[in-house]
Amino acid sequence: MKSYQGFLIDLDGTVYKGTEKIDEAITFVKELEKRKLPYLFLTNNSTKHPRDVAEKLKEMDVPATTEQVFTTSMATATYISELKPGARVYAIGEEGLHFALEEQGLEIVTEDVDFVVMGLDRDITYEKLAIGALEIRKGATFVATNGDVALPSERGFLPGAGSLISVLSVTTGVEPKFIGKPEAIIVEQALEVLGTSKDETVMIGDNYDTDILAGINAGIDSLLVHSGVTKKEDLAKIEIQPTHTMESLAEWTLE
Amino acid sequence: MKSYQGFLIDLDGTVYKGTEKIDEAITFVKELEKRKLPYLFLTNNSTKHPRDVAEKLKEMDVPATTEQVFTTSMATATYISELKPGARVYAIGEEGLHFALEEQGLEIVTEDVDFVVMGLDRDITYEKLAIGALEIRKGATFVATNGDVALPSERGFLPGAGSLISVLSVTTGVEPKFIGKPEAIIVEQALEVLGTSKDETVMIGDNYDTDILAGINAGIDSLLVHSGVTKKEDLAKIEIQPTHTMESLAEWTLE
Structure with missing residues (x-):
């Protein structure tokens, strides 16, 4: 080979x-x-901090450092930062997404936003979706961490990022730029x-x-x-x- | 004419x-x-009790009784009841949907469900979507009050029932039966x-x-x-x- x-x-x-x-x-x-x-x-997986991913790997006896973990949230933050350094971002997602955006020096805000970025968010609310939809309609660029529609779990397949993201694409008619x-x-x-x-x-x-x-x-x-x-x-x-x-x-x- | x-x-x-x-x-x-x-x-509008709709109309000087209001939640409950009287229903929606289902003698439950019924729910949570998805995958019939993707408001167009419902159709691959x-x-x-x-x-x-x-x-x-x-x-x-x-x-x- x-x-x-x-x-x-x-x-x-x-x-x-x-x-x-x-x-x-x-x-x-x-x-x-x-x-x-x-x-x-x-x-x-956009939800976790790379440090926690590395921690889980080490517990499983896998040689891994935080620097050896690259999440779709990190890729998404890098993508936005390259388009517009310091951009104003409305983020719908979990810890891993917020961490990655802040690490790239992006501003996490709820108005006058340049980008609406969405990943899996198990604390999703109607208000978060409402703000996302309003900002996309006002012209913010819509970026999504990943399109996976289902999330394997012990209970069975739960809604994945891609299915939550469809709320915003269906209501606005705007397809996101997928990164993962x-x-x-x-x-x-x-x-x-x-x-x-x-x-x-x-x-x-x-x-x-x-x-x-x-x-x-x-x-x-x-x-x-x-x-x-x-x-x-x-x-x-x-x-x-x-x-x-x-x-x-x-x-x-x-x- | x-x-x-x-x-x-x-x-x-x-x-x-x-x-x-x-x-x-x-x-x-x-x-x-x-x-x-x-x-x-x-x-x-699946969210309101017909009594409250009639109340609003009367305040606007429109002659209207509760009996003269027919909501898509009432139509949905009737549809399910005709298919299976007393069916076990998992409901994602607001007061108007819960009222209509109960009025038709349907059982609102979270397991062993015959139907997953979804309308606009501004108190949506990931757990509600998770239960809906799991029950549809287990074979529950998926019914939706209406497919309106946007909801006019003073803030602009907010996500409508149809866009929230897309979470379940995208994640399960099952299209709902729309009633409205x-x-x-x-x-x-x-x-x-x-x-x-x-x-x-x-x-x-x-x-x-x-x-x-x-x-x-x-x-x-x-x-x-x-x-x-x-x-x-x-x-x-x-x-x-x-x-x-x-x-x-x-x-x-x-x-």
């Missing part, structure tokens, strides 16, 4: 499933660390953070529709691991295949 | 605009009352209440996409009055025209 110099790695379904470790993936990450091969965890996987934008930003080039980096994940399509859309190699969402039979119907497909990351021999 | 024996009359944009009366409409309703011609106010205008179902139920036949009844409203299409879909005559949403120039682009079109209801001479 090609000897990649950079690794973008999805989390849920790839490194763990909920609270359960995926041992082969953890062994693989440890091997990357041992060989000093750069890797970055790339997640569409499968968009190329989050992968391109992750490569900047990782410091590797497109042709030497691979995107690893369990979900064809987000992880693998993100790799394909960004023009980098991809590896689908059948430890989560996408099954062998799902892949059979798909035209553009991942670069590599494996049952588990134990199959991958680093050279 | 044809001498109709029954009148279905929209409220906002037709009889009043927000808190402002439309005098020609009020004079028209008073004339109906004087002549003992049956009329029913037909509204896609422009669906025929609410008009057919209103005719039952009014006690007049299709060929002697007219639907009066200001909104082509809801009021007039409801009349057309139900196969009854319609009258568009240009006191609200639909302007003359909007109508020019439309193929199926209302039976009658007027600047105000002052143009209508009852025989």
Whole structure:
């Protein structure tokens, strides 16, 4: 197998499933660390602070620092900051989104806003949606962290960011700019953070529709691991295949 | 003009605009009352108790009793009750919806539900949406009071029932059965209440996409009055025209 110099790695379904470790993936990450091969965890979870994501990984014995976590909230904040440094942003989301926006020096406000940015918000209220809709109608640019419509949980599939975001797109008729996987934008930003080039980096994940399509859309190699969402039979119907497909990351021999 | 024996009359944009009366409409309703011609106010507002709607009308000097108000919540409750009397219903909505469901003898519950019914709910929470999504995925029938995506207010257009409802349809992939205008179902139920036949009844409203299409879909005559949403120039682009079109209801001479 090609000897990649950079690794973008999805989390849920790839490194763990909920609270359960995926041992082969953890062994693989440890091997990357041992060989000093750069890797970055790339997640569409917009709600968490990267420090807390790293903490969870460390508790699972996965070598991870806060700097090795890149969330879609961080990608979203970077995207807005590049368009308009110090922009006025109305944010509907959780701690991870607010942290990322503030870290990029963006102003979190409720009026005269340049951007309405929305992610998963389990404290959603009608008033938040009302302000978002009014500001988009007044001309604010609408940006969304990710389009995942369902959120796996122990209770079953709960509403994901994409379904909450549809309130604003349906009521205003304005589609948001999506940032998270499968968009190329989050992968391109992750490569900047990782410091590797497109042709030497691979995107690893369990979900064809987000992880693998993100790799394909960004023009980098991809590896689908059948430890989560996408099954062998799902892949059979798909035209553009991942670069590599494996049952588990134990199959991958680093050279 | 044809001498109709029954009148279905929209409220906002037709009889009043927000808190402002439309005098020609009020004079028209008073004339109906004087002549003992049956009329029913037909509204896609699912949130209010019909008693409060009648109260508001009376304060505006419009002759109206609670029995002359038919809301989409009442139509929705009737629809469910006809499908399954005493059904177990999980309801996401305001006072008007809960009242209507209880009046029809339906059981409002949060588990083992037969129907998930949703209308505008300005106290929406993630937990309500989560329960709705889980129950629809488990097989509950999904019913929605109305599909209006925007709600006019003094602040501008706020999210309407249809945009909130999209959270559940997007996350589950299940489209709800809509009951309110422009669906025929609410008009057919209103005719039952009014006690007049299709060929002697007219639907009066200001909104082509809801009021007039409801009349057309139900196969009854319609009258568009240009006191609200639909302007003359909007109508020019439309193929199926209302039976009658007027600047105000002052143009209508009852025989």
